[in-house]
Amino acid sequence: xxxxxxxxxxxxxxxxxxxxxxxxxxxxxxxxxxxxxxxxxxxxxxxxxxxxxxxxxxxxxxxxxxxxxxxxxxxxxxxxxxxxxxxxxxxxxxxxxxxxxxxxxxxxxxxxxxxxxxxxxxxxxxxxxxxxxxxxxxxxxxxxxxxxxxxxxxxxxxxxxxxxxxxxxxxxxxxxxxxxxxxxxxxxxxxxxxxxxxxxxxxxxxxxxxxxxxxxxxxxxxxxxxxxxxxxxxxxxxxxxxxxxxxxxxxxxxxxxxxxxxxxxxxxxxxxxxxxxxxxxxxxxxxxxxxxxxxxxxxxxxxxxxxxxxxxxxxxxxxxxxxxxxxxxxxxxxxxxxx
Amino acid sequence: xxxxxxxxxxxxxxxxxxxxxxxxxxxxxxxxxxxxxxxxxxxxxxxxxxxxxxxxxxxxxxxxxxxxxxxxxxxxxxxxxxxxxxxxxxxxxxxxxxxxxxxxxxxxxxxxxxxxxxxxxxxxxxxxxxxxxxxxxxxxxxxxxxxxxxxxxxxxxxxxxxxxxxxxxxxxxxxxxxxxxxxxxxxxxxxxxxxxxxxxxxxxxxxxxxxxxxxxxxxxxxxxxxxxxxxxxxxxxxxxxxxxxxxxxxxxxxxxxxxxxxxxxxx
Numbered sequence: 001x002x003x004x005x006x007x008x009x010x011x012x013x014x015x016x017x018x019x020x021x022x023x024x025x026x027x028x029x030x031x032x033x034x035x036x037x038x039x040x041x042x043x044x045x046x047x048x049x050x051x052x053x054x055x056x057x058x059x060x061x062x063x064x065x066x067x068x069x070x071x072x073x074x075x076x077x078x079x080x081x082x083x084x085x086x087x088x089x090x091x092x093x094x095x096x097x098x099x100x101x102x103x104x105x106x107x108x109x110x111x112x113x114x115x116x117x118x119x120x121x122x123x124x125x126x127x128x129x130x131x132x133x134x135x136x137x138x139x140x141x142x143x144x145x146x147x148x149x150x151x152x153x154x155x156x157x158x159x160x161x162x163x164x165x166x167x168x169x170x171x172x173x174x175x176x177x178x179x180x181x182x183x184x185x186x187x188x189x190x191x192x193x194x195x196x197x198x199x200x201x202x203x204x205x206x207x208x209x210x211x212x213x214x215x216x217x218x219x220x221x222x223x224x225x226x227x228x229x230x231x232x233x234x235x236x237x238x239x240x241x242x243x244x245x246x247x248x249x250x251x252x253x254x255x256x257x258x259x260x261x262x263x264x265x266x267x268x269x270x271x272x273x274x275x276x277x278x279x280x281x282x283x284x285x286x287x288x289x290x291x292x293x294x295x296x297x298x299x300x301x302x303x304x305x306x307x308x309x310x311x312x313x314x315x316x317x318x319x320x321x322x323x324x325x326x327x328x329x330x331x332x333x334x335x336x337x338x339x
Numbered sequence: 340x341x342x343x344x345x346x347x348x349x350x351x352x353x354x355x356x357x358x359x360x361x362x363x364x365x366x367x368x369x370x371x372x373x374x375x376x377x378x379x380x381x382x383x384x385x386x387x388x389x390x391x392x393x394x395x396x397x398x399x400x401x402x403x404x405x406x407x408x409x410x411x412x413x414x415x416x417x418x419x420x421x422x423x424x425x426x427x428x429x430x431x432x433x434x435x436x437x438x439x440x441x442x443x444x445x446x447x448x449x450x451x452x453x454x455x456x457x458x459x460x461x462x463x464x465x466x467x468x469x470x471x472x473x474x475x476x477x478x479x480x481x482x483x484x485x486x487x488x489x490x491x492x493x494x495x496x497x498x499x500x501x502x503x504x505x506x507x508x509x510x511x512x513x514x515x516x517x518x519x520x521x522x523x524x525x526x527x528x529x530x531x532x533x534x535x536x537x538x539x540x541x542x543x544x545x546x547x548x549x550x551x552x553x554x555x556x557x558x559x560x561x562x563x564x565x566x567x568x569x570x571x572x573x574x575x576x577x578x579x580x581x582x583x584x585x586x587x588x589x590x591x592x593x594x595x596x597x598x599x600x601x602x603x604x605x606x
Contacts (some may be wrong), residue, residue, distance in 0.1 A: 158452050165446075165449050171435055173420075176423055179420050
């Protein structure tokens with residue numbers, strides 16, 4: 001079970017990335033599936049080739065950030081819809097990730113790289129049989145806490161405020177002197193950098209990387225964000241980010257529990273994930289559940305008028321389209337609406 | 340006061356949907372100059388090109404021809420966020436000028452940073468909060484005690500007052516007000532109008548205000564411009580404006596529009 005907590009903490013980095021795009025930037029970014037695999041593949045192949053495991057983590061982070069940057073460029077410079085731009089990058093990343101996995105020093109074209117017996121950042125834990133113990137949970141948690149603090153710090157800076165304004169009201173941001181194109185690209189790079197780092201850590205933790213690692217990862221990120229925000233609310237940024245981490249761990253525990261049922265096996269995991277996301281989406285719309293959450297969470301009661309009704313919409317892949325429609329309707333100047 | 344105008348719009352034309360059945364000439368060869376400290380009110384019926392003119396100056400619309408010069412700097416080709424260094428706007432829609440999910444102080448921090456580089460320095464510091472509190476108090480809305488509240492929770496009038504404060508915060512070279520009282524009830528509109536007059540006077544701002552309300556257009560500002568079908572059809576200079584009346588404005592309107600009734604124009 002503690003192994004599930006370990007994994008939940010590692011995917012919490014991915015969930016924090018998803019939180020940044022979906023919640024803060026209001027951008028339906030599906031690059032995640034591609035950038036996660038970019039992280040696992042880059043990290044695994046570097047470790048396989050004998051590079052420093054820490055360097056491999058950094059490289060995985062950069063690989064993810066680059067994928068996010070491309071999505072940002074496609075959206076802001078080529079004016080492609082966020083959803084479509086990110087799906088395009090996700091698709092393209094499949095080929096790129098395949099090539100990354102082929103970069104083994106022996107020149108063999110693998111679709112799976114195994115790190116069995118190789119030196120990863122988790123080797124000391126494995127040697128002491130501490131992988132999946134409270135020690136490993138504690139150590140990974142420290143890393144996640146550092147990332148949470150970093151995110152909260154970034155968003156409290158002048159540039160962070162600019163990113164938040166860009167997501168909340170792009171017209172106002174632009175009129176306030178913020179280059180919203182750059183802000184979007186930067187936010188997408190940070191977000192997918194976190195996703196890549198999550199993937200890089202994931203590969204070293206599990207000792208393997210395969211081309212299908214990232215499939216459905218966006219759903220796991222979304223499920224974590226929805227679960228976390230439903231429990232911790234979104235009024236306070238630091239609470240919301242902690243909530244996302246908790247949501248990610250909860251998600252892993254639910255899946256872990258579900259997989260222990262006799263008639264469920266590993267291949268049912270994606271189905272389980274999909275069902276869990278549907279449940280989270282439906283429950284977050286249900287007034288009874290909202291009231292219960294409000295009752296159970298002391299920090300939410302002070303902010304009772306919090307409009308929870310917007311929550312499901314925020315997480316819909318079409319939230320961007322909705323937001324765009326609202327912007328047009330709100331009378332912001334655009335070439336479509338001349339006077 | 341320098342001789343060069345603070346704003347110089349020359350020969351600006353803008354056509355929407357050119358070459359289609361919906362083609363509409365929104366601005367035809369519009370020219371306008373504002374000296375430092377000028378406060379021009381712009382009136383005209385729907386579709387006269389008032390808001391388009393403001394959008395062209397702010398950079399949210401590009402011009403087909405002509406130039407926009409702010410404080411001797413040609414900004415015609417600059418994008419909106421670059422022009423924001425010198426220009427500030429208040430929109431008609433109270434929700435357009437503020438970020439609803441950010442707090443009052445966060446919105447103010449963004450406005451306060453207009454025209455300055457976006458660094459990794461903290462957006463909100465104790466010193467800045469003190470400045471914001473002091474400035475908010477001048478709005479007489481009690482917002483100084485609600486600085487951590489989300490802007491989305493404020494009323495339309497409060498949001499518009501806040502937008503006005505955010506726009507004038509950094510002493511812009513030019514303040515653009517786009518029917519900023521139109522969405523408010525008469526009482527709130529009166530308040531925002533009073534704040535506008537006060538801020539423009541106190542900070543000696545150069546400003547343009549688009550309005551549908553002839554009374555407001557006459558009460559505020561030292562000059563008045565009347566637009567119709569994308570052209571400036573009448574201007575009132577500083578020496579003539581104090582004596583002009585609503586009846587005069589209606590007279591000019593009807594001269595231009597021939598058969599139109601007064602009621603249509605006021606609509």
